[in-house]
Amino acid sequence: MILKEKIAAQLPEWRERVRKLVKENGDVVVGEVTVAQAYGGMRGAKVLVTDISYVDPEEGIRFRGYTIPELLELLPKAEGSNFPLSGGLYYLLLIGEVPTFEEAMAVEQEWKTRSEVPQYVFDVIKAMPVETHPMSMFSQAILALQTESVFAKRYQEGMTRAEYWATTLEDSLNLTAKLPAIAAFIYNHKFGNGVFVAPRADLDWAGNFAHMIGKDTQAYQDLTRLYFFLHSDHESGNASAHATHLVGSTLADVYYACNAGINALAGPLHGLANQMSLQWLLGVQEEFGGLPTKEQFEQYCWDTLNSGQVIPGYGHAVLRQPDPRYTAQFKFGQEFMPDDELFQLVEMAFEVIPKVLGETGKVKNPWPNVDAVSGTLQYHYGMREFDFYTVLFGVSRMLGVTANAVWARALGQPLERPKSLTTKMLEDIVAAA
Numbered sequence: 001m002i003l004k005e006k007i008a009a010q011l012p013e014w015r016e017r018v019r020k021l022v023k024e025n026g027d028v029v030v031g032e033v034t035v036a037q038a039y040g041g042m043r044g045a046k047v048l049v050t051d052i053s054y055v056d057p058e059e060g061i062r063f064r065g066y067t068i069p070e071l072l073e074l075l076p077k078a079e080g081s082n083f084p085l086s087g088g089l090y091y092l093l094l095i096g097e098v099p100t101f102e103e104a105m106a107v108e109q110e111w112k113t114r115s116e117v118p119q120y121v122f123d124v125i126k127a128m129p130v131e132t133h134p135m136s137m138f139s140q141a142i143l144a145l146q147t148e149s150v151f152a153k154r155y156q157e158g159m160t161r162a163e164y165w166a167t168t169l170e171d172s173l174n175l176t177a178k179l180p181a182i183a184a185f186i187y188n189h190k191f192g193n194g195v196f197v198a199p200r201a202d203l204d205w206a207g208n209f210a211h212m213i214g215k216d217t218q219a220y221q222d223l224t225r226l227y228f229f230l231h232s233d234h235e236s237g238n239a240s241a242h243a244t245h246l247v248g249s250t251l252a253d254v255y256y257a258c259n260a261g262i263n264a265l266a267g268p269l270h271g272l273a274n275q276m277s278l279q280w281l282l283g284v285q286e287e288f289g290g291l292p293t294k295e296q297f298e299q300y301c302w303d304t305l306n307s308g309q310v311i312p313g314y315g316h317a318v319l320r321q322p323d324p325r326y327t328a329q330f331k332f333g334q335e336f337m338p339d340d341e342l343f344q345l346v347e348m349a350f351e352v353i354p355k356v357l358g359e360t361g362k363v364k365n366p367w368p369n370v371d372a373v374s375g376t377l378q379y380h381y382g383m384r385e386f387d388f389y390t391v392l393f394g395v396s397r398m399l400g401v402t403a404n405a406v407w408a409r410a411l412g413q414p415l416e417r418p419k420s421l422t423t424k425m426l427e428d429i430v431a432a433a
């Protein structure tokens with residue numbers, strides 16, 4: 001298998017690089033931890049390592065050193081499409097090189113051969129009350145698949161440490177291959193007629209998701225390709241990536257680890273913000289019976305802030321410029337739905353909200369994040385079940401976290417175990433300082 005061979009070839013050099021770095025420079029100080037960080041969600045504490053992506057405050061995400069606009073150019077495209085194959089993205093995340101079309105298709109082919117979802121997974125979903133949140137169904141489905149883990153089976157049989165990463169790669173491919181079909185099943189079961197739609201042999205991983213939920217247009221397939229590309233990874237400190245890494249660090253297999261990541265993504269401060277942003281925009285539209293004037297919109301923003309709420313889709317813990325994931329989706333909207341009134345509201349929001357947030361004097365980043373537009377694009381194509389949006393995010397995010405899981409195993413990243421202090425200890429440290 002192409003991914004296994006390529007990683008195996010890179011491993012000796014990587015292992016030596018990390019071994020040397022830690023052995024010869026293990027005492028070099030990377031950063032300090034302040035009282036505010038200890039009590040403030042570890043914001044900005046430099047304690048994780050990943051080479052798969054990096055978020056620069058000004059520039060946004062780079063996947064393996066490449067920006068989003070660069071990758072939209074460079075990654076191989078699905079047949080008849082201008083948008084990247086997810087298989088090519090996964091290759092890039094795992095191998096660190098932009099693949100050829102053939103290499104991207106080799107990953108797509110790997111996924112196809114592993115894509116069949118066992119019936120018991122669908123039965124688990126069907127056994128849940130129909131009002132269950134789609135994220136809960138998605139989480140349960142991934143957990144149900146744990147019984148398939150090659151890593152767990154081989155661990156029981158006594159595999160050597162050298163085999164950890166390859167069995168984790170097996171699990172990662174087996175799991176990610178099934179995610180579009182699982183997500184589509186949840187969508188059809190909860191919001192459609194409950195019929196299972198088989199994937200098409202001629203379609204790619206992302207395009208097949210669009211097909212399996214009955215949205216067979218080129219435009220929606222392309223939006224899905226873009227969406228699955230943009231949401232895949234955002235370095236290691238975000239909650240879904242970190243939760244996956246933490247659980248994986250116990251040598252729990254990828255299914256357990258990804259289940260934790262999905263549960264983290266289900267929180268409103270993380271993956272759920274996309275639906276809140278759309279709801280807020282629909283509220284504006286309803287209030288004014290369509291597009292407001294800029295003055296009316298500005299007042300609406302102040303009313304939201306004065307009532308103690310945040311403006312969803314704006315602000316970020318790390319970024320200090322418009323999120324390039326927002327910009328890529330914004331461009332998609334400009335090209336494919338310029339006359340959509342809700343999208344025009346998104347455009348107006350970009351002109352009004354940063355100014356308003358700037359005037360509060362406290363918001364560190366007044367610019368839009370990835371969630372400020374993603375729901376609007378889905379809404380345009382008739383995906384109006386807000387509860388489902390985070391599942392889309394989850395399908396994509398699993399590409400990043402599983403790629404990280406493979407490399408964490410390959411480089412022998414150990415059990416994560418930071419240290420906690422008591423409030424009294426912090427007070428004593430402060431007094432002594």
Ligand code: CMX
Pocket residue numbers: 269270271273305309310311312313314315316317318357362363364365369370371
């Ligand atoms: N609307 C109103 N107030 C905001 C704001 C926004 N969009 N963004 C930040 N602020 C406020 C904060 O609530 C904070 O106020 P207090 O001091 O009164 O508590 C102040 O500005 C400073 O916050 P910050 O340092 O700029 O931002 P944080 O790192 O604390 O928080 C985030 C980041 C994303 C939680 C915040 O900007 C926010 O709540 N945004 C709206 C929700 C959202 O879009 N979330 C999705 C983020 C993308 C993701 O990670 O998935």
